[in-house]
């Protein structure tokens with residue numbers, strides 16, 4: 001199916017149109033219970049994101065990158081993954097964490113400033129978040145190479161933004177993946193901006209998906225506000241990776257409805273009209289219309305899902321805030337099993353500075 005969409009022509013895979021109508025041909029055929037679960041995950045993600053923003057404004061959270069508008073990519077992709085697959089995230093992936101079952105309290109704890117929140121619980125194959133743009137891509141390729149040598153039959157997924165495609169790491173990673181046919185699924189969350197830099201200033205290519213052509217493997221552009229389109233593309237790409245048919249690049253075309261982070265003001269570089277246009281394309285709204293047409297959504301279901309999301313979020317906040325605050329040691333604790341001498345010296349300096357400034 002992926003190969004039927006020519007990335008050079010900018011054809012986008014779509015399953016649901018903007019009015020919530022199903023389009024013939026590519027529906028992944030999920031059972032009703034799964035469809036409702038996907039919606040619940042999207043609602044939880046939106047609620048958890050909105051809460052994070054409020055906490056930041058109240059001084060209870062650190063700098064935070066909101067992801068309103070990305071829910072279809074986040075939930076569609078991870079809903080298609082299997083337990084054994086690995087995930088190498090970027091910094092705007094809240095819905096991935098929620099869908100993969102990472103405790104929200106841990107995720108909040110991280111953005112509250114404590115790196116202990118990055119420790120993935122046993123049984124979840126999630127790598128720590130990469131803040132340096134694109135650096136997770138070669139790491140994901142290395143992990144996929146290892147999986148291939150060990151014949152694990154798993155896929156290794158990594159996400160990154162449109163801005164990351166200008167980094168050397170992107171090109172080195174994809175080139176290597178193409179040559180060695182690693183079991184990778186590369187997902188570019190093209191939200192059309194890298195902070196204030198628009199996509200047109202990032203690359204002269206018509207699409208990001210077409211970059212896969214140069215590396216010798218399939219690339220597909222999907223409507224990133226259509227959760228079933230993302231799911232369908234991801235399921236096929238994951239299957240190809242697991243079965244030894246090599247990597248795929250998925251470009252999910254979407255929009256970040258909020259600011260880049262809580263220290264940004266997107267109204268300085270994007271128009272109100274543009275934002276309003278994308279609010280009409282809201283991924284939750286579209287999926288809700290689709291579910292309603294299938295008789296799977298009504299007001300009572302909405303209330304049930306919203307109430308459950310509020311409870312889920314409030315529990316995570318209470319749990320994260322009940323934990324001890326970060327200490328100076330925490331800044332140094334989570335990189336090496338045994339701290340190298342230069343870091344130990346820096347930690348001693350920091351402690352001396354703190355105790356002196358308290359005197």
Ligand SMILES: Cc1ncc(C[n+]2csc(CCOP(=O)(O)OP(=O)(O)O)c2C)c(N)n1
Nearest residue numbers: 092131132133161162163164191193194195
């Ligand atoms: C190597 C590197 N350069 C610059 C930055 C600063 N920075 C953080 S996010 C960002 C833009 C990323 O844009 P994109 O990849 O499109 O992801 P998005 O934020 O839009 O989700 C930049 C330049 C960084 N974190 N790492």
Ligand SMILES: [Mg+2]
Nearest residue numbers: 161162193194
């Ligand atoms: Mg971007």
